Amino acid sequence: MSLLTVGSVAFDKIETPFGKTDKIIGGAASYIALAASYFTKKNNLVGIVGNDFPQEMIQVFQDHDIDTKGLEIDANGKTFFWHGRYHNDMNSRDTLETQLNVLDGYEPKIPEEYQDCQFLMLGNMVPEVQMATLEKFTNRPKFVMLDTMNLWMDIAMDALKAVIAKVDCITINDSEARQLTGEYSLRKAAKTILGMGPKTLIIKKGEHGALLFQGDEIFFCPALPLEEVFDPTGAGDTFAGGFIGHLAQTNDTSFENLKRAVIYGSAMASFCVEKFGTVRIQNLSSEEIKSRVQGFVSLASFAL
Ligand code: AMP
Numbered sequence: 553m554s555l556l557t558v559g560s561v562a563f564d565k566i567e568t569p570f571g572k573t574d575k576i577i578g579g580a581a582s583y584i585a586l587a588a589s590y591f592t593k594k595n596n597l598v599g600i601v602g603n604d605f606p607q608e609m610i611q612v613f614q615d616h617d618i619d620t621k622g623l624e625i626d627a628n629g630k631t632f633f634w635h636g637r638y639h640n641d642m643n644s645r646d647t648l649e650t651q652l653n654v655l656d657g658y659e660p661k662i663p664e665e666y667q668d669c670q671f672l673m674l675g676n677m678v679p680e681v682q683m684a685t686l687e688k689f690t691n692r693p694k695f696v697m698l699d700t701m702n703l704w705m706d707i708a709m710d711a712l713k714a715v716i717a718k719v720d721c722i723t724i725n726d727s728e729a730r731q732l733t734g735e736y737s738l739r740k741a742a743k744t745i746l747g748m749g750p751k752t753l754i755i756k757k758g759e760h761g762a763l764l765f766q767g768d769e770i771f772f773c774p775a776l777p778l779e780e781v782f783d784p785t786g787a788g789d790t791f792a793g794g795f796i797g798h799l800a801q802t803n804d805t806s807f808e809n810l811k812r813a814v815i816y817g818s819a820m821a822s823f824c825v826e827k828f829g830t831v832r833i834q835n836l837s838s839e840e841i842k843s844r845v846q847g848f849v850s851l852a853s854f855a856l
Contacts, residue, residue: 554594554668555800556693557584557793558660558685559675560632561599561623565649566828567637570782576829577609578634580675580699583786586833587793587820588673589616590841592800596666598622598685602630602654612834621663629654642784643758644727647703662688670694671800673792674719676701679711686718695805697721697796698750699788705731717749720805723792725756738763739770752810754795756788764814766807773814776822776847783828787821790833794820819844 564578585597596619605625613620635649659681672693674682682698698719704712705728712732716722722745730736733744738755742765745753753765759781761774795817802809822844823832 553592553670553694553800553803554596554666555588555592555671555673555796556596556598556622556662556666556669557581557588557673557675558598558622558662558682559584559673559677559699559789560655561597561601561605562632562634563604564785564829565633565635566783566785567648568642568783569638569640571828573783573828575633577606578786578829579632580677580786580789582609582613582830583789583824583833584673584675584793584796585613585618586616586830587790587817587824588797588800589618590820590836590838591794591797591816593617594669594800595619595797596622596663596669598660598662598666600624600626600654600658600660601632603627605631616834622661622666624661626654636785638784642781645784660685660688667691670803671796672696673796674698674715675789675792679704679708679715683711683715683718686715695720695796695799697723697792699723699792700728702728702731713748716745719750721752721754722750723754723756723788723795725758725788729753729755742770754791754814756791758784758787762791762814762818764810766810769807771807771811771814773811773818773848774852775818776844776851778822778826781825784825785828786830787824790824791817791821793817815845815848819848 559581560579562579563575630653633651733741735741764771798813
């Protein structure tokens with residue numbers, strides 16, 4: 553089944569305790585689409601870049617069978633830029649600078665041939681733009697997933713709640729779940745978020761794994777303890793890409809398959825953090841992915 557990802561394609565400047573980068577390729581949609589490309593070949597990308605975005609990176613997307621017809625190039629603008637610095641624990645970060653550039657006032661255009669996509673991933677963006685994107689579909693996709701961030705809870709809570717009410721699944725990290733609901737207990741927070749509309753919720757806990765909630769069901773997937781973590785940027789998006797890529801590949805949104813999707817998402821995220829930017833997830837083999845997924849299975853399985 554086909555997947556459409558809508559979100560930021562960016563230049564990022566990143567500082568972690570292990571080093572810094574100059575401008576490198578980033579953006580939520582870049583991570584999501586690249587991660588999903590290992591699962592589905594019907595993988596479409598909608599976003600916008602400026603005249604400074606390298607053609608070689610568009611080629612990298614295309615080499616991963618990502619359809620870039622929906623990636624607009626604004627000849628008069630510059631690509632969205634984000635600069636972040638991680639704290640020593642690598643679980644929290646500060647945004648030092650954001651330049652919206654071509655994202656300022658951007659409204660995604662959905663090419664006609666993407667109208668029949670069954671899986672839609674709304675990457676982290678202004679909630680009103682996520683809503684406008686969803687409203688562009690004549691037939692609502694079968695499974696709509698949304699990612700967001702604390703910034704929108706600070707400045708656009710009502711618009712965020714309005715779009716959350718319209719989607720099937722949301723991914724959010726633990727501190728954002730607490731901010732969104734005012735509940736410290738993640739179990740209570742999950743109940744409140746599921747009451748806002750989505751049937752499924754994923755709460756990401758960084759190096760402590762991810763929780764999947766649906767109705768009264770809960771599933772926990774640990775994060776693989778890694779020897780080297782260089783850069784957590786994009787881990788959440790890469791998780792989302794692996795997760796929804798697996799769902800699109802199997803066209804199965806049962807709870808059992810959502811559990812498998814959480815494992816695939818976690819495996820993809822574990823690769824992402826091993827190098828700066830998208831480098832690691834641009835160069836993966838199916839053998840590496842298989843063996844990493846097996847690592848998760850072994851990590852959490854035991855006999856009673
Ligand atoms: P994550 O680490 O999964 O939260 O995602 C990091 C990516 O989000 C970076 O590559 C940034 O380019 C992108 N990003 C940061 N702030 C924003 C924003 N306000 N809107 C859209 N994308 C953003």
